Structures are given as structure tokens and as C-alpha cells.
Amino acid sequence: MMPNYATIHSDETVPFWRKVGEKVHEYDCKFILQLSHSGRQQDIAGIENSGKKALSSTSQTEPFHGSLCQAMTLAEIKETIQYFADGARRVREAGLDGIELHSANGYLFNQFLSSGINDRQDEYGGSLENRARFLLDVIRAIRKEVGNDFHLQFKISAVDYNNAVTFWEKPGNTIEDSIQICKWAEEAGADGVHVSTGSLFPHPLNPIGDFNFDVISKTYDTMLSSGVETTRNYIIFRKSFLHPLFNIFWNRVKKQLPPQAFSGDDVKDPKIKKLLEENQGRNLLDAKEIKKHVNIPVLCTGGLQQASYIRQAINDKYCDGVTMARTLIANNDLVKSFQAGKDLADKPCTYCNKCLLNVTENPLGCYEQDRFNSYEEMMKEVMSVFHPTQFEHSSK
Numbered sequence: 432m433m434p435n436y437a438t439i440h441s442d443e444t445v446p447f448w449r450k451v452g453e454k455v456h457e458y459d460c461k462f463i464l465q466l467s468h469s470g471r472q473q474d475i476a477g478i479e480n481s482g483k484k485a486l487s488s489t490s491q492t493e494p495f496h497g498s499l500c501q502a503m504t505l506a507e508i509k510e511t512i513q514y515f516a517d518g519a520r521r522v523r524e525a526g527l528d529g530i531e532l533h534s535a536n537g538y539l540f541n542q543f544l545s546s547g548i549n550d551r552q553d554e555y556g557g558s559l560e561n562r563a564r565f566l567l568d569v570i571r572a573i574r575k576e577v578g579n580d581f582h583l584q585f586k587i588s589a590v591d592y593n594n595a596v597t598f599w600e601k602p603g604n605t606i607e608d609s610i611q612i613c614k615w616a617e618e619a620g621a622d623g624v625h626v627s628t629g630s631l632f633p634h635p636l637n638p639i640g641d642f643n644f645d646v647i648s649k650t651y652d653t654m655l656s657s658g659v660e661t662t663r664n665y666i667i668f669r670k671s672f673l674h675p676l677f678n679i680f681w682n683r684v685k686k687q688l689p690p691q692a693f694s695g696d697d698v699k700d701p702k703i704k705k706l707l708e709e710n711q712g713r714n715l716l717d718a719k720e721i722k723k724h725v726n727i728p729v730l731c732t733g734g735l736q737q738a739s740y741i742r743q744a745i746n747d748k749y750c751d752g753v754t755m756a757r758t759l760i761a762n763n764d765l766v767k768s769f770q771a772g773k774d775l776a777d778k779p780c781t782y783c784n785k786c787l788l789n790v791t792e793n794p795l796g797c798y799e800q801d802r803f804n805s806y807e808e809m810m811k812e813v814m815s816v817f818h819p820t821q822f823e824h825s826s827k
């Protein structure tokens with residue numbers, strides 16, 4: 432949860448989202464809004480949560496950022512279920528095309544689902560059935576609120592790898608656990624599943640790629656100031672002699688993964704070829720496993736940016752569709768260039784994660800200078816999110 436992220440927490444926000452939706456529809460696109468609750472994974476203490484403990488499935492401090500939290504009472508769980516249903520109703524009222532529940536990557540739903548995080552003794556903890564109850568209750572509550580004819584999908588971490596960085600934690604859910612959760616979610620009324628990985632954000636496998644110390648030592652100070660692991664993280668991020676040690680942990684799970692499922696069309700540049708082999712489609716094997724057991728469409732996230740690769744993933748039934756985040760930040764026109772017959776952008780995303788590590792303080796954009804001719808050109812592109820400014824509008 433970040434102060435500069437847009438929310439749909441009250442009826443007053445509906446006109447704003449209606450306007451955004453209308454703009455998106457002008458381009459003949461659908462707009463699915465993601466409903467998310469960070470739970471103990473509060474990225475930054477904002478004015479609304481400053482000084483308050485985050486609500487979670489557990490009272491165990493989030494181990495990476497050090498955010499304090501408190502296990503939700505049954506009354507708080509019921510209240511939160513209704514908040515999600517209300518949010519979904521507003522999405523429908525705003526004329527948008529559907530909802531995604533963010534039940535992956537260490538956010539609140541994942542804190543309930545995960546055997547590595549959820550340590551409750553009541554009906555929302557313990558067995559897989561109990562851990563899945565919160566997500567399933569929300570799906571059912573949304574269906575009650577918006578009916579069956581409104582698109583509802585959920586994002587799931589197929590495997591938690593909960594001990595990827597903080598190796599003293601429990602590993603968390605397996606692919607078998609997630610398959611069962613997906614089957615129950617389908618029964619409860621979900622229309623689609625979006626396959627991700629990891630019970631933390633950022634996680635070595637999502638978004639897969641580098642952990643850039645130069646950027647994080649400059650931008651994560653707001654984040655460090657909100658947790659109780661400030662000293663540990665400050666030392667790790669600022670002391671360069673510790674970076675190789677941190678990298679061993681960061682890259683540990685990547686090394687345990689099986690090789691890439693398949694490769695796309697040949698790429699001449701050896702550096703880009705290696706980047707694609709290491710990062711593209713790393714969740715596809717999990718997506719395929721889930722797809723074998725559900726009847727709803729399966730989407731897959733993770734490093735996808737080569738047309739031939741995406742085509743094969745869909746044709747060979749690894750998934751029914753793919754999603755892209757950084758690869759569209761790097762090349763906003765990627766889909767159009769695929770349509771025009773290009774297999775890969777001239778300057779592909781390098782999975783450096785500088786966009787992600789900047790977003791806590793700076794505008795969303797690509798900060799990989801190697802992709803631009805100069806620093807000035809990169810900054811012009813990053814700052815273009817502010818154009819046209821209100822002033823430019825009013826001067827017309």
C-alpha cells in the first residue's frame with residue numbers, strides 16, 4: 432500500500448474511476464481493477480496508517496521490511512470481507528469490466544492462504560481449508576453483491592517460496608496446495624486465475640531479475656523508516672561489502688528452479704538472449720499444472736516480452752493468456768509492435784527492477800539508462816507521465 436496509489440475505498444471515488452474507465456474504453460480496451468489489501472506488507476506508512484499496526488492473519492512481524500502487525504479478530508475479518516464486496520460494487524457502478532483480487536505476492540489474502548505465514552488457531556487458520564476461507568468468503572460476498580455476470584478473477588502465488596530471502600521462515604504453500612485453492616475458488620465463483628509466485632513483494636522470483644543496491648539505497652529510506660528492521664536493512668543496503676552475501680540469498684531459489692520450459696525464436700544479441708532464458712516465463716510450469724485442474728482461464732505473469740514465446744505458451748496450453756508489467760513499462764507500444772509482426776522490441780526490458788525500486792519515491796517509468804541514448808532522454812521519458820499538465824490544458 433502506497434500513499435500515491437489510487438483507491439476505491441468509498442463511494443466518493445466512483446466518479447473518478449468512471450472517468451478513468453471511459454478513457455480506457457475509448458481505446459477499445461477492457462479495464463479490470465485490482466482490489467488489494469496489503470495487510471502486514473505495508474510498503475510505506477502513510478497518513479492513514481501511520482503509528483497503527485497493520486492488520487494481518489498473524490501477529491508475526493513481516494520479516495523483510497520489518498512491518499509490525501496484529502492478527503485480525505473475527506469481527507475485523509467479517510468487516511474486511513464486506514469492504515471487498517463494497518469495493519467490487521463500486522467497480523461495477525463505475526462501469527469498469529471486472530475485478531482481480533490480489534491474493535498473491537505476500538499481500539493480505541496470501542497472508543491467510545500461506546502455511547508459512549498463517550499461524551491462527553481459529554476457523555481461518557490451520558488446515559488448508561481454513562486458510563482458504565478468507566479468500567473464498569470474499570469471492571462469495573462479491574458474487575452476492577455484484578451478481579454472477581461480472582468478471583471476477585484472482586491472482587495467486589502458485590508456490591510461496593516464503594523462506595527465499597529470510598531462510599529461517601517456513602517455506603509456505605506448495606503447488607498442490609494452490610491447485611486445491613484454485614479448484615475451491617472456481618467453485619465459489621471465480622471466473623479466472625492469474626498465476627504468480629512468492630509470498631513477499633518484491634521477491635527473488637517476482638518480479639524476477641536483479642536487486643539493484645544503487646537504487647534501493649537511495650529510494651527505500653521511506654520504507655526503512657516504517658519497519659523495525661531499519662538497522663539491519665540500512666546496513667545491508669548501504670554497505671557494499673555485504674551485497675554479494677545478500678545476492679547469494681536473493682538468487683538462491685532462482686538456481687533451484689528447473690530450466691526455462693522452452694525458448695522463443697532465436698535472438699542474436701547474446702546478452703539479451705541470456706536475459707530472456709533466465710527470466711522469461713518462469714511461472715509457466717506452475718501455470719500449466721494449475722490449468723490441468725481447473726476449467727476457468729489461466730493467466731500467467733513473469734518476464735514475458737517475446738511474441739513467439741507468448742504464442743507458444745498459449746498454443747501449448749501452459750496458459751490461456753499472459754500479463755505484462757515491466758515489459759510494458761519499458762515498451763508501451765509492445766502489443767502494437769507484436770501486431771505489426773515484430774518478435775521482440777529493439778530495446779527489451781532488461782529485468783533490472785530499477786522501475787520497481789524507484790516507484791516508492793519517483794514516477795513510474797523505465798530507469799535503465801542503457802536503454803536510452805542519454806540520461807536526459809531517459810528523464811524526459813520518465814517525466815512524460817506529467818504531460819500534459821493541468822497548466823498545459825488550461826492554456827489551450
Ligand SMILES: Cc1cc2nc3c(=O)[nH]c(=O)nc-3n(C[C@H](O)[C@H](O)[C@H](O)COP(=O)(O)O)c2cc1C
Pocket residue numbers: 465533586627637638639732733734735754755756757758759786787790795
Ligand atoms: C512497479 C511495479 C508495481 C507492481 N504493482 C503490482 C500490483 O499492484 N499488483 C500486482 O498484482 N502486481 C504488481 N506488480 C507485479 C507485476 O504485476 C508482475 O506480476 C511482475 O512484475 C512480473 O511481470 P513482468 O515481468 O511482466 O513485470 C508490480 C510490478 C512492478 C514492476
Ligand code: SF4
Pocket residue numbers: 757758760761779780781782783784785786787796797798799802
Ligand atoms: S527499469 Fe526498465 S528495463 Fe529495468 S525492469 Fe524496469 S522497465 Fe525493465
